[in-house]
Amino acid sequence: MKITVVVDNNGNVLGTYSQQGQVPEGYPTFQIHGGPGDTVHELDLPAEYENIESADELHRRLGEYLQRESPKRDE
Numbered sequence: 001m002k003i004t005v006v007v008d009n010n011g012n013v014l015g016t017y018s019q020q021g022q023v024p025e026g027y028p029t030f031q032i033h034g035g036p037g038d039t040v041h042e043l044d045l046p047a048e049y050e051n052i053e054s055a056d057e058l059h060r061r062l063g064e065y066l067q068r069e070s071p072k073r074d075e
Contacts, residue, residue, distance in 0.1 A: 001050050005041045005062055006034040013059040013066075014038065041066065 003018040017032045034040050045065070052058045 001045045001047060003043050003045055003049075003062075004032055005043060005066070006032055007039045007041065007063075007066065008034075009037045009039075011063060011067065013062050016055075016058065016062065 001018065003016055005016050006014045008014055014034070015032055017030065019029065023029050032040075043062075043065075049058070049061065052061060
């Protein structure tokens, strides 16, 4: 499952977008963008994420996923 995730500088998921299937030629495609200080992640998630029905649950699980999978920065 490919998904775009916007995260604020505190690690909170602000929004997500997933293009469903192939877009026929001539049809519009959409994107989401973060604001100043936000980070946009393009993720290829495990199939289990496709069955999450609640936006709150999806945002919580994505936050956990990003904490586990993101490279650690030296500060």
